[in-house]
Amino acid sequence: xxxxxxxxxxxxxxxxxxxxxxxxxxxxxxxxxxxxxxxxxxxxxxxxxxxxxxxxxxxxxxxxxxxxxxxxxxxxxxxxxxxxxxxxxxxxxxxxxxxxxxxxxxxxxxxxxxxxxxxxxxxxxxxxxxxxxxxxxxxxxxxxxxxxxxxxxxxxxxxxxxxxxxxxxxxxxxxxxxxxxxxxxxxxxxxxxxxxxxxxxxxxxxxxxxxxxxxxxxxxxxxxxxxxxxxxxxxxxxxxxxxxxxxxxxxxxxxxxxxxxxxxx
Numbered sequence: 001x002x003x004x005x006x007x008x009x010x011x012x013x014x015x016x017x018x019x020x021x022x023x024x025x026x027x028x029x030x031x032x033x034x035x036x037x038x039x040x041x042x043x044x045x046x047x048x049x050x051x052x053x054x055x056x057x058x059x060x061x062x063x064x065x066x067x068x069x070x071x072x073x074x075x076x077x078x079x080x081x082x083x084x085x086x087x088x089x090x091x092x093x094x095x096x097x098x099x100x101x102x103x104x105x106x107x108x109x110x111x112x113x114x115x116x117x118x119x120x121x122x123x124x125x126x127x128x129x130x131x132x133x134x135x136x137x138x139x140x141x142x143x144x145x146x147x148x149x150x151x152x153x154x155x156x157x158x159x160x161x162x163x164x165x166x167x168x169x170x171x172x173x174x175x176x177x178x179x180x181x182x183x184x185x186x187x188x189x190x191x192x193x194x195x196x197x198x199x200x201x202x203x204x205x206x207x208x209x210x211x212x213x214x215x216x217x218x219x220x221x222x223x224x225x226x227x228x229x230x231x232x233x234x235x236x237x238x239x240x241x242x243x244x245x246x247x248x249x250x251x252x253x254x255x256x257x258x259x260x261x262x263x264x265x
Contacts (some may be wrong), residue, residue: 001165003191006198007173009165010144014218018060018103018143019045024225025232026051026058026101032089034081038118041082042073043110046089051101052229054236057093059086059154060103077110080123083153087127094136099236102140102154107172109150127153132255133248137239139232141211142166142198158251159235160206162198163224164213168206169196206258 009015022029022045029049033040045060063076070076078086093100109120131138131154140157146168155168162168169176177183177190195201198210211227214220239247 003167003194003197003200004173004188006165007167007187007191007196010167012218013065015144016217016221016224017065018062018105020221021103021141021143021225021228022049022058022060024221025229026056029058033085035084035088037084038081041079041085043076043078043106044082044086046085048098051099051236052233055096055098056236057089057098057100058103059089059100061106061151061154063105074110076106077108078106078150079110079112079115080118080120083109083123083127086154087130090131090134090136090138094134097136099137099139099239100134100157101232102138102157104140104142104146104151104154105144105166106147106150107145108147109153124149124153128156131156132251135244135248137236137242137247138251139235141228142168142207147172156251156255158239158247158254159208161209161211161228161231162201162207163211163217164198165217166198167196168198168201169194 026049029047031045031047043061045062046058048055048057050056061076061078062073064070064073090100109124138157140155140160142151142162144166146155146166148171151168173187173191173194174184176194177186180190195204198207201207202210211224214223217224
């Protein structure tokens with residue numbers, strides 16, 4: 001399957017959203033709202049619940065399934081308060097020693113003037129900076145689109161996985177083609193050279209693994225949830241044997257190693 005086909009699958013309006021995975025995997029999920037600075041951001045969902053009996057914190061970037069819901073969720077493009085809410089909950093997870101599960105599906109961070117006025121760049125940078133040193137296990141999944149700094153802000157995990165037909169990139173193929181070819185209509189050609197698919201990023205060791213989608217995620221959703229749950233269970237069990245300092249050092253080394261011997265592929 002070509003890169004452009006995977007882009008279309010990642011954007012499919014019938015594709016399960018992060019909240020669907022939360023409902024399938026997390027028992028007793030209780031959502032927390034607000035960044036304690038400005039307001040609630042509907043594009044970021046965060047809260048606590050139980051994963052196979054283990055208390056966890058869950059953070060997700062969520063778009064809507066209808067026009068009305070998309071307006072509430074800003075079409076899945078978080079504003080600064082969304083990232084500040086996410087960081088607040090991740091810090092809370094550190095305090096109470098809860099593992100963090102992060103689910104990402106976004107074209108990118110909100111780019112309205114108001115978002116910039118409220119410090120979008122600083123919010124993303126602080127999310128990256130502070131999450132890197134949080135002393136609790138963090139695992140991230142790209143479930144659909146993983147676009148630009150909007151996705152990267154919440155992908156500072158000890159492990160990062162992608163669903164088979166998800167994408168993860170510095171910007172959209174349309175944006176890339178506008179820069180490279182001066183023509184947004186060449187997005188298909190751009191996608192083929194961007195290395196944005198799960199198999200390409202696994203080869204480059206940017207991610208730890210791929211969650212298969214079998215005959216199609218809409219048809220085999222339960223199988224995908226089963227595999228994701230197995231990955232999370234293994235991750236949490238392994239993390240229990242790690243000290244806080246070892247966890248943070250391993251996370252640091254994971255990201256510090258990017259660009260060192262990884263790009264020969």
